[in-house]
Amino acid sequence: MQPQILCTYVCVTYTYEEASCKEAKRVSEGKQNWDLIITPKDKLLAIDWREIWRYRDMFELFVQRAFRVAYKQTILGPLWFIITPVLSVIVYVTVFGGIAGIPTDGVPPILFYLLGISIWGYFASCLSSTSNSFVTNADIFGKVYFPRIIMPLVAVTTNMLSLAIQLGIFVCFYIYYAATGTELELHWQVVLFPLLIVLLALMAVGFGMILSSMTTKYRDLQIMLNKIISLWVNVTPVIYPLSMVTNEKLYLAMSLNPVTPVMEAVKYSLLGQGQFSWLWLGYSAAFTLVLLVIGLMLFNKVQKSFMDTV
Amino acid sequence: MANAIEFENVSKQYRLGLVSTGTLRHDINRWWQTSILGKEDPYLKIGETNDRSTKGNSEYVWALKDINFKVEQGDVVGIIGKNGAGKSTLLKLLSRVTGPTTGVIRAHGRIGSLLEVGTGFHGEMTGRENIFMNGAILGMTRQEIQAKLDEIIDFSGCERYIDTPVKRYSSGMTVRLGFAVAAFLDPEILVVDEVLAVGDAEFQKKAIGKMKDVSSGEGRTVLFVSHNMGSIRSLCKRGILLENGSIKADGEVNSICDMYLSDSLVNLGAAWEREFNPNKDFQITKVELLDSKGEGKNLFSCDEEWHVRMTAHVKNRVPGIYGYLQFTKADGVAAWVSDSNDIVMNKLETLPLGESQIDILIPKRSLAPGSYSVYLNFTSSQNISGWNVDSPFDVCVFNMTDDRTFRGDKRPGYMSTLLDWKFV
Numbered sequence: 001m002q003p004q005i006l007c008t009y010v011c012v013t014y015t016y017e018e019a020s021c022k023e024a025k026r027v028s029e030g031k032q033n034w035d036l037i038i039t040p041k042d043k044l045l046a047i048d049w050r051e052i053w054r055y056r057d058m059f060e061l062f063v064q065r066a067f068r069v070a071y072k073q074t075i076l077g078p079l080w081f082i083i084t085p086v087l088s089v090i091v092y093v094t095v096f097g098g099i100a101g102i103p104t105d106g107v108p109p110i111l112f113y114l115l116g117i118s119i120w121g122y123f124a125s126c127l128s129s130t131s132n133s134f135v136t137n138a139d140i141f142g143k144v145y146f147p148r149i150i151m152p153l154v155a156v157t158t159n160m161l162s163l164a165i166q167l168g169i170f171v172c173f174y175i176y177y178a179a180t181g182t183e184l185e186l187h188w189q190v191v192l193f194p195l196l197i198v199l200l201a202l203m204a205v206g207f208g209m210i211l212s213s214m215t216t217k218y219r220d221l222q223i224m225l226n227k228i229i230s231l232w233v234n235v236t237p238v239i240y241p242l243s244m245v246t247n248e249k250l251y252l253a254m255s256l257n258p259v260t261p262v263m264e265a266v267k268y269s270l271l272g273q274g275q276f277s278w279l280w281l282g283y284s285a286a287f288t289l290v291l292l293v294i295g296l297m298l299f300n301k302v303q304k305s306f307m308d309t310v
Numbered sequence: 311m312a313n314a315i316e317f318e319n320v321s322k323q324y325r326l327g328l329v330s331t332g333t334l335r336h337d338i339n340r341w342w343q344t345s346i347l348g349k350e351d352p353y354l355k356i357g358e359t360n361d362r363s364t365k366g367n368s369e370y371v372w373a374l375k376d377i378n379f380k381v382e383q384g385d386v387v388g389i390i391g392k393n394g395a396g397k398s399t400l401l402k403l404l405s406r407v408t409g410p411t412t413g414v415i416r417a418h419g420r421i422g423s424l425l426e427v428g429t430g431f432h433g434e435m436t437g438r439e440n441i442f443m444n445g446a447i448l449g450m451t452r453q454e455i456q457a458k459l460d461e462i463i464d465f466s467g468c469e470r471y472i473d474t475p476v477k478r479y480s481s482g483m484t485v486r487l488g489f490a491v492a493a494f495l496d497p498e499i500l501v502v503d504e505v506l507a508v509g510d511a512e513f514q515k516k517a518i519g520k521m522k523d524v525s526s527g528e529g530r531t532v533l534f535v536s537h538n539m540g541s542i543r544s545l546c547k548r549g550i551l552l553e554n555g556s557i558k559a560d561g562e563v564n565s566i567c568d569m570y571l572s573d574s575l576v577n578l579g580a581a582w583e584r585e586f587n588p589n590k591d592f593q594i595t596k597v598e599l600l601d602s603k604g605e606g607k608n609l610f611s612c613d614e615e616w617h618v619r620m621t622a623h624v625k626n627r628v629p630g631i632y633g634y635l636q637f638t639k640a641d642g643v644a645a646w647v648s649d650s651n652d653i654v655m656n657k658l659e660t661l662p663l664g665e666s667q668i669d670i671l672i673p674k675r676s677l678a679p680g681s682y683s684v685y686l687n688f689t690s691s692q693n694i695s696g697w698n699v700d701s702p703f704d705v706c707v708f709n710m711t712d713d714r715t716f717r718g719d720k721r722p723g724y725m726s727t728l729l730d731w732k733f734v
Contacts, residue, residue: 038410040412055449057451065443144448
């Protein structure tokens, strides 16, 4: 046995020497394996997923915080997540359905408005929180580094949870109507629902990143954003069915709105109102991709030194 | 040993002034030159060194210019320099809060940066929740925080309040909690900006002690910015002196600290004078250190009385104006501070218009032997905007010597008042 042990020993020594030799060589050549290299410019289209994964705890805590903080020091607490959408549906049903008399294509108005405003609300809040992510988080961003892109992701996730609550209310009403004998068309495309929501989220993030990168230095766009959102909702079939639009030019303009195909597809699959078209959704997806690419490039360009100008 | 940090030709340019249409024009021009014509950025060629007090011609300044240095693993480096010398910018670049304009920074190991305590604290969340939040923002995982939670709470000394929302905390408690989280951060490279200058004396001592533990054991690399030469000397082995954005000196910490202290006072003598400016509402044009015979000196015996005398010009009475006088000993510690409101409130408000003299008597056997600098500041407790008040700031240097007692000039500390050892 003796020689074998000796052999192992020699081997180990050898490897050790070799390794230290390499280390010395690397140091003498001025090459070191750096963990972090900071340069003036980053790659424009890269997302460091590994780094984002490392910060997953922070991501989770931010999402949790958004919820905990939302209705602190209120008596009804989380009930407000339910009360607010119900209240706005009541307003919509009275104002648009009752007073203005906008048709809902035979769908119970409560379901129609609830679905419309939940989906649009999700898109709008993702858009506005993403586009404000640099300005609202300037405090934290100015003191500590973490992948900046986490903030839009947090916004998208937080909003998704409130969307889930609203959809829960929707499902309750849906079951109620179905049980009381109202005829509701449910199409198989409903399985695509999660994908449609993701598409909407990506669209909002893409557009939001473009806006946020452009608002760090010049705040003009930030002021315009509220206007954009309140105008955008009018050219999206949220509170009225697309079938109501008879003016051809207007119809074309609304069809080019990338949110319209998604909204229509959702309404078609759940309520049987609206239209589902692969081609049209493809247009939406392509639009989203372009927004994301541009958004990411601008975001990466700005994120490094936005603190100097924000 | 291997290097932990390397700065190679790092520069950082800032633009001064407001963001407006002028900046848009520059941005468009920059984009045109670099992206379309493929030329160099035209605004990188201009720019001046960053001297806060002189008026410059360019709106671009170099907060850092061609910084080159290496830090070995396990080194504790103190970065010193006047306000605006570029210390904080340097730390910001290293902690990736902002990017360099040119150059490369390389680092080996996880960087934990502490530019502020309590980053991301949310008033509505409890102390405990905020510990997790703050720790996560600083790059700790949830398990790491959970494992150290008891220690953190204990170190902060806020146990009683830990399940109360942070908005109910006193500001001191918030800081304690923030520092406690940061103190248990475990990075290979720790970047610390003057966060120790917070909290009460007990907590400061605790914080410095913790910093010492962190830097002396475990082979951790620390970069530490402070104006307090005392803590720099006690924590660091090496010092880097920055001046107007470039490295002025780099070496053993004590010599660097001495250089900084003597340097900042090198242009100062026993008297200070400034040209009269007719536009100022309140200004000091002359400060002299005089002995009892009225002769200007800058070496005083502990056993003599002497005077700080200044010439003030009042054009318009500034409401709420007061003066602040500080003697700073060579180690950077404020040895003695006097406020014109100490005895009579708003005394300087009643100063007659025109030229007048203000005299402050320094009693004998007050300051300990050593070198001191005199700092003078005038400002108003009320809103100062609209008034043109001129403050002299660092004006003179002087030395105190003790030629009567046996201990003499070897007496440390800040006082030379003699105490009687009585038998009772």
